[in-house]
Amino acid sequence: MPFNIAGYSIMQSKDRFTAIILALLVWGFAGALFGALFAGLHQILLVLGLTGWLPLIVATAAASMTTTAFYSAMPVALVGSMAGVLASIGYLVVIGQDIDLLMIASLAAGAGVVAGAFYSWMVTGSSRPLAETLTGLISGSLAGGVLSLLLWFLDEPVSVFVLAAGVVALAGVFFEIFEHWLVKLGVAWLPGVVSAPLVAGLIAAVVAGSIWILGNTTTTVLDMRTQEVITHVLNDIPPGLLGGVLGGAITGIMLEIFGFRLEEQIEDQM
Template identity: 55%
Template sequence: MPTKDHYAAITTTLLVWGLSGALFGALFVGLYQVSWSLGLPGWQTLLVATMIAAMTTSAFYSAMPVALVGTMAGVLASISYLIAFGLKAELITIAGVAGVAGVAAGSLYAWMVTRGSRPLAEILNGLIAGLLAGGLLVLAFALTGWQVNMFVLAAVAVACVGTLFQLSDGWLVDRVAHWLPAMLSAPVVAGVIAAVVGASIWFIGGTTTALLDDRMTAALEEILSSIPSGLLGGFVGGALSGLLLEFLGFRLEAGR
């Protein structure tokens, strides 16, 4: 019979899955809108948004210490760049600067703290889960012609990615981690997270709005306005998929 501690662990895990889903949903919707505004076809937009959001979320879910190192490096590098260049900051440039800072911080972390190659294996698992989930969504929408809002799209994407990630986590990560170079694990993961953080700061801060025309300004406003729907949809999708996996026998609280 389940104990009180077991129920508490499940509740905590569902909360973690919900918050992870919220992070995924916000990133997913933002990336989707950005890719769409850049003129990418719909199927490429969905794949890019799903893969990058899955990689980022998997790092925070399974490799939190390295992800935090990358986050701090990305924040510091982005703010320093904005202070130095102000309105001249460009998305690609600030993401690149933040990514380089993340790689440097991750290298220092790998030198000071030996963690092996598991963090890199985890984000690769997230990348694969994002690719598969994005492909399934593209196929489903192409065959059915469904049109859904961002809330539903984020919830479905989170549920698909989370389920695929959990199904492959037990065997894929352990096998891949054996042949990945340990010294590159933390730098790569921290660099990816830092680059995403730098791009997020660029959008949230709206530092270049004054340099954009009316069309691009409206596109940025649309991107920012859609993020709350993605965040809420991701939370719902993450919590429900976590509950379903727990019901099917996956002990999500074990090892987390």
């Protein structure tokens, strides 16, 4: 039977188009989460008094680490999310409307560690979730540092939308460049017994922090400083989310075009 060149070309183009659409969706959603987290954390750090390059780097590193945990260690992230929600609800039932951020985050993190340890005991796991999360931390730190340097050279104010798009794009590129060998190194050296508990604890603390923000929006008895934090955070999250979507989508398409196959990464994590 002769080889159908035209049919093969159409199938190849269809597969390529499907891969680009998949990259667009996955990176867009990841960018939305990354951008929203970055915008909220960055504004909180600014209101709390951090200045210079530190808020940008810390917020980018934390957002990158959290987003990586959600997308590269989904089962562990779901365990941490459930633990964070349950611990936060329990805290609200007992304490009521007087929500302390440090207390609720610490309680949720502890619940996440316990839940992650139980998950690790039930399901034979490896150190891959922690290795992926630390790779996200390193990528985010580098992205924040590079963007801080660029802003220092420009010496011009930049909107939250542009900041979010920039950090998402840079962190995504760094993550793709470093992931293979950093994760391989982490899997070989990091202890698997603490992998799931630490990642689940991180996610639980982030979930509790989100609940703290949402809970305080309905509370009228707040000091002025807390009201200021909540207002600034809520104002910055929408442009941060949209900027993250843009940065993630563009990065995903460019990486797919240049040979970083998302479908191959998904197969490796299965």
